[in-house]
Amino acid sequence: MTKYWLYLAIAILSEVIATSALKGSEGFSRLLPSITVVIGYLISFYFLSLTLSVIPVGIAYAIWSGVGIILIALVSWWIYDQHLDTASLVGMTLILSGVLVINLFSSTAGH
DSSP states (O other), X not given: OHHHHHHHHHHHHHHHHHXXXXXXXXXXXXXXXXXXXXXXXXXXXXXXXXXXXXXXXXXXXXXXXXXXXXXXXXXXXXXXXXXXXXXXXHHHHHHHHHHHHHHHHOGGGOO
């Protein structure tokens, strides 16, 4: 079971790398970031698909997208100097809270 959570973590991290490179690809006009986007999403979807043999799709996708949103916001702030307003931060806190509730209290999370 633990390896499937590792697979989900790999899926999330590769999706964050791919999405971060998407901005740098400038509409797929720059080769290296564009290649990073394609490879990153392929890796992400592959590892996400592996998790679905054990973790329910709704739970896996909620965690994948929720954690991805938070990480992308941090990468955007750190690399691209993009700032978030209070409403954005509150919304992301609610998303993170939802992911925690799913993982800590849901019987469908596949623990």
